[in-house]
Amino acid sequence: MKKIAVSIGDINGIGIHIALIEHSNIKKICHPLYCAHQEIFEKACDILKVKMPKDMEFLPPKQNIPEIIPAQINSQSGRYSYESFIKACELADKNEVHGICTLPINKKAWNLANVSEIGHTEVLAKRYKKDTIMMLGCEKMFVALFTDHIPLKSVSSHINTQKLISFLLTLYQNLKLKNALVLGINPHCGDGGIIGDEDEKIYQAIEDVNKIIGKEIFIGPIPPDTAFSPSNRKKYSFFVSMYHDVGLAPLKALYFYESVNITLNIPIFRVSVDHGVAYDIAYKSEPNTQSYLNAMNLAIKNGFLYE
Template identity: 50%
Template sequence: MQKIAVSIGDLNGVGIEIALKAHNTIKQWIKPVYCINEKMLKKAAKLLNMPIPDDFEIFEVEGDFKIKPGTVNADAGKYSFDSFMAAVNLAKDKKADAITTLPINKESWMKAGIKYKGHTEVLRDVFKKDAIMMLGCEEMYVALFTEHIPLKDVASKVTKNNLTKFLIDFYNSTNFHKVGVLGLNPHAGDGGVLGDEEIKDILPAIKEANKIINKDFYYGPLVPDTAFSSGKGRYIAMYHDQGLAPLKALYFDESINVSLNLPILRTSVDHGTAFDIAYKGRANTKSYENAIKYILNHQKLT
């Protein structure tokens, strides 16, 4: 049975509730080890009025502070970062087969003086690799060519060379059979009338990647406003909201986040800390369970 290191996320949010709720389910599939110390675990469980399972294995992460449900603060931000780094190091040291992350709060990280915007940026720095962010569920997966950058900066990033490298890395990280590549512009540029990135960069990158792969793996550029109409498939989006707005409209509860093109496999819930329902017993465990299932089905990919 695979051992999965679970980073506990922001303790002012829903992560710890999800971990406790789902434990008896996921322990049938994998052996989880939770990156938290006993003192903080007991504090959270008491606030939730939930029992701690006897077989809830923890990996000690130092820290002691008052949990303030639904609150952005530096203490929770630092602890969530330390929990994540503990999970990463367990995987790096081959003491865990993969990691699954529960949600952090970016503002809490900032208050704690952490220079990163999120998990993926940390993984890029730790492993010196171009980690690829992919989100979705079995029905639909969307990988993001650009992620957390202003929309005004996207077009300059869409070059043939950059996109070709991305497409090759993505192919080598998955076992998918066919992947659609979205255009950047409305109507995929309409033959150059509404923009020429599709003609001079995106289509050449698709052709070059398929040539290197030696099969017709990628197709497109696809018209973005109709690409998702079937509600199924695997896609490369040029920017964050282009891919995630339709995905979350269709599969918000089921979707997960996966970091590809790394020496380790990392999956995560595809939702935030949900401060509005923290410690109210209302957290949904579906995304977390799917994040664990992805590891079982796709461990061989990395």
């Protein structure tokens, strides 16, 4: 049975509750190792008024045990979620686990804890010195992001033909894609340059990378407002978006509870839930766990997406 390290995320959010709810199901399909102190889970059980499972295995980070303060953003929970993630990475680096699954963090809490990276993906890029690719989705649809956590005003300056060629080629090599639809960036893909010339760079990158691969894998650019039409979703399972929200808004509208987050182009397998800490319901009501279940199932399959 495969071992999966679970980074528990922000202890003031819904992560621990999700892990507790699904432990009995998860243990049937893998051997989960929770990167946290048992005492934190015991405290969470006290707050939630639920029984602590007796067969949970903990591999805690070298970090002081913080207090759980439901729904509060603070540096202590930020530091602990970061150290839990690093512990999971260390286990994967040593081949002590087959992959890692991360529960949600709060980026502001990381900032308060003086973590220099914005989030998980940026830590992985720095740790492994790789150009990581953030891809989110579920069995029905995946969206890979050319740019992820950058301001909207900076996106146009990042559209570069050579960088996009490298990105698309890396995506193909990581997934062995059969095909993928690439979104443009301007309304109507620029209408021949009268509404911006960035889409011409995207078109050139698609043409060049298909020549390198030797077949037509990437199609586009397609105007984002029609890219996710029902007919396109029948023909394509993979989409490439130039900007974070343009690609993820339709994905989350369609498959909010099902989607997961995958980091590509790193030497370990990392998958995550595709939602936040949900402070509004933390320790109050039961969270939806489908994203976590899907993420763990994908980790067990080691990212094989074509079953």
